[in-house]
Amino acid sequence: MKTRIGATLAVVALTASGLGLAGCGGDSTSAASTASSAATASADNGVASLSGSEILAKAQAAAKAATSVTVVGTVPQGSSAISIDMAVGKGEADGTITLKGVTVQIRVTGGKTYINAPAALFEQMGGSAGKIAGTVLGGKWFEVPSTGAVASSFNGIDNIANKDTLFASLLSAGKNPTVMGTDTVAGQPAVILSGPNGGTLAVATTGEPYPLQVKAKSGSTGSVDFKDWNVPVNVQVPTDLVDLNAIAGAAASS
Numbered sequence: 001m002k003t004r005i006g007a008t009l010a011v012v013a014l015t016a017s018g019l020g021l022a023g024c025g026g027d028s029t030s031a032a033s034t035a036s037s038a039a040t041a042s043a044d045n046g047v048a049s050l051s052g053s054e055i056l057a058k059a060q061a062a063a064k065a066a067t068s069v070t071v072v073g074t075v076p077q078g079s080s081a082i083s084i085d086m087a088v089g090k091g092e093a094d095g096t097i098t099l100k101g102v103t104v105q106i107r108v109t110g111g112k113t114y115i116n117a118p119a120a121l122f123e124q125m126g127g128s129a130g131k132i133a134g135t136v137l138g139g140k141w142f143e144v145p146s147t148g149a150v151a152s153s154f155n156g157i158d159n160i161a162n163k164d165t166l167f168a169s170l171l172s173a174g175k176n177p178t179v180m181g182t183d184t185v186a187g188q189p190a191v192i193l194s195g196p197n198g199g200t201l202a203v204a205t206t207g208e209p210y211p212l213q214v215k216a217k218s219g220s221t222g223s224v225d226f227k228d229w230n231v232p233v234n235v236q237v238p239t240d241l242v243d244l245n246a247i248a249g250a251a252a253s254s
Contacts, residue, residue, distance in 0.1 A: 043206040048191040052177040055191060058209040059201075063167045066210065068092070068233045071166070073214075073224030081221060086160065089233035093161035105141075108161035109235035113144040113154070116238065141238035167211070177201065185212045186225055 068089035086095030093108040105116040119138025144154045177193040190202040198217025216222030
């Protein structure tokens with residue numbers, strides 16, 4: 001298998017650079033607008049009155065302290081896009097990633113990663129190797145090997161299950177995004193930060209200051225929501241696993 005299989009899936013380590021927010025360096029002194037509802041005021045966590053860098057630091061701390069989050073949305077990738085619907089904990093993950101119209105199921109638990117992908121994913125590799133892999137692995141669960149001939153094909157894919165890695169680039173406390181004002185995101189009051197490329201980050205202004213949404217700059221596609229914070233991620237190890245290393249060894253000896 002070619003390395004790009006793992007690299008393509010691992011790109012869903014939703015960094016803000018993919019949505020135009022990373023490297024925020026704008027003016028952080030813009031005032032956030034005042035929340036209008038009494039309900040919001042009664043549960044206000046105070047972040048809307050802070051500078052952009054202070055809000056980012058609060059969001060970073062809240063995300064790091066959380067035990068889990070569900071990530072849902074679309075990330076631009078070249079001329080296409082990658083969609084994700086993934087519950088992510090600390091070393092645990094369960095959900096799907098869709099690229100080029102192909103949906104891949106991924107589960108991570110106990111330090112092991114399991115994948116179930118249709119034949120079309122492997123066929124995108126091209127050549128006879130892709131067709132063979134699609135025939136053998138299409139629609140079947142297999143454990144991603146940590147060693148062996150095919151392990152390098154999936155380097156970095158375990159980052160999908162690392163909540164802190166997922167937010168590391170997004171929540172760089174040393175940067176200074178612009179505070180654009182307040183809004184309601186997914187029914188929750190939020191303060192909106194903008195990066196140099198026009199991408200935005202919504203941070204909750206009630207309860208814990210969790211990141212709620214990353215959105216691409218105006219005119220571009222791409223929006224990712226973060227929800228169900230601290231909801232337990234219970235991952236079941238798939239049954240009837242295909243032994244990927246055994247298949248690779250047989251193919252090499254044939």
